[in-house]
Amino acid sequence: MKQPHWSTWRVYLPGLFVMSMFSVVVYFSRTRSDVVKYGYDFVPIYSEDGKLEGFTHPVLVKAGNQYREMEEQQSVR
Numbered sequence: 071m072k073q074p075h076w077s078t079w080r081v082y083l084p085g086l087f088v089m090s091m092f093s094v095v096v097y098f099s100r101t102r103s104d105v106v107k108y109g110y111d112f113v114p115i116y117s118e119d120g121k122l123e124g125f126t127h128p129v130l131v132k133a134g135n136q137y138r139e140m141e142e143q144q145s146v147r
Contacts, residue, residue, distance in 0.1 A: 112125035 115123045
């Protein structure tokens with residue numbers, strides 16, 4: 071198989087680098103935005119009697135709330 075021209079790599083590699091950096095920025099801005107909004111990295115989990123059981127991430131709390139809301143909407147129908 072013939073090797074691609076060197077000029078082809080000169081065109082594509084900077085573009086790939088820019089797109090990968092852009093993807094990283096978008097990923098972290100979406101995943102870390104909840105942390106910035108809440109002001110801390112982890113949310114405490116308390117049991118029914120008020121004891122501290124552990125910690126979870128705010129993104130997981132948000133996902134759980136969305137799941138419960140979706141389940142409630144399906145059960146109403």
